[in-house]
Amino acid sequence: MKPSADDTLLRAFERALARGRLYMAYQPKIALGDGSLSRVEALVRWDDPDLGQVEPSRFIPLAEDNGWIDELTIWGLTNILEQWRTWRDEGVDTSVAFNISAISLQHLDFPDLVERLCQSLGVPADRLVLELTEGATQPLIKLMDTLTRFRIKGIGLAIDDFGTGYSSLLQLRRLPFTEVKIDRAFVADVERSKDSELIVRTIIDLAHGLGLSATAEGVENTAQLDLLRAMGCDVAQGYLIAAPLAPDRLAPWIEEFGARWPTLTGGKPSAAADVEANALGQG
Numbered sequence: 001m002k003p004s005a006d007d008t009l010l011r012a013f014e015r016a017l018a019r020g021r022l023y024m025a026y027q028p029k030i031a032l033g034d035g036s037l038s039r040v041e042a043l044v045r046w047d048d049p050d051l052g053q054v055e056p057s058r059f060i061p062l063a064e065d066n067g068w069i070d071e072l073t074i075w076g077l078t079n080i081l082e083q084w085r086t087w088r089d090e091g092v093d094t095s096v097a098f099n100i101s102a103i104s105l106q107h108l109d110f111p112d113l114v115e116r117l118c119q120s121l122g123v124p125a126d127r128l129v130l131e132l133t134e135g136a137t138q139p140l141i142k143l144m145d146t147l148t149r150f151r152i153k154g155i156g157l158a159i160d161d162f163g164t165g166y167s168s169l170l171q172l173r174r175l176p177f178t179e180v181k182i183d184r185a186f187v188a189d190v191e192r193s194k195d196s197e198l199i200v201r202t203i204i205d206l207a208h209g210l211g212l213s214a215t216a217e218g219v220e221n222t223a224q225l226d227l228l229r230a231m232g233c234d235v236a237q238g239y240l241i242a243a244p245l246a247p248d249r250l251a252p253w254i255e256e257f258g259a260r261w262p263t264l265t266g267g268k269p270s271a272a273a274d275v276e277a278n279a280l281g282q283g
């Protein structure tokens, strides 16, 4: 029987994992108050010699369904914590967010393992953030014990892609999250759609009301950035700020972006800039 496309992809993925062909790219997230680097999000990358660039959204579900996800999680975590150590040695001050599959969180001893890894590499566990997405088959509520153990160790927990998929308000209330990441589907037209604007504003207020920070993903233009700042969103991430970067690009990026930030914000608080733009528009 001819192997299916998924079989071929799975075999190629197994080879890539075994041969160390996967790597991490890091996308900066900035604090909207002052444009400083808040942290970087690690995103796995796979450039295959035969298949070209394979998107995580294709191979992660495959790894989850075929028993490879824990190996990918441990590889990814070790890789980013080692990179974090290197940055600290080089004087690059950042903290790191890691996307973790809910399947890997089923192991109750996983928080201890993460803490031990942080200790052995001398990186601060209380500045690590795990980003979780709720899936149909892995309701996060079932992971309450593991998630609580992470929080006891000071490790942050973000609910990713909030507002789409399976994430629910109940999870937000019951689980010990520290951050809400607003799905980029809402951010994409926040400056054009009154509905998206209302949804984004509501998620930000909800996050703040529950004592969580709000991050907007997929920020691609200054109109979105300005609006998000005016709405009190804490952190932003997206191509306007930076694409996912190779590790050695982070230090130069921090320098370049520091210089670019005043231009992005017009050098003044966004509310004032909006008022001025409106006045000009009317005049």
Ligand code: C2E
Pocket: 027, 042, 043, 044, 055, 056, 057, 060, 076, 099, 100, 101, 131, 133, 160, 161, 184, 217, 218, 219, 220, 237, 238, 239, 240, 244
């Ligand atoms: P995510 O965690 O929501 O990551 C954000 C995705 O949006 C990334 O796609 C990123 O490259 C992309 N992105 C960032 N800024 C922009 C923008 O301004 N516009 C647009 N259109 N896209 C933007 P990517 O790298 O393809 O990752 C897709 C998903 O795969 C991630 O979504 C995450 O859920 C998962 N993922 C990535 N790396 C890992 C990993 O190491 N482990 C696990 N378990 N999942 C991962």
Ligand code: MG
Pocket: 041, 099, 131, 160
């Ligand atoms: Mg994420």
Ligand code: MG
Pocket: 160, 161, 181, 183, 184, 217
């Ligand atoms: Mg996301």
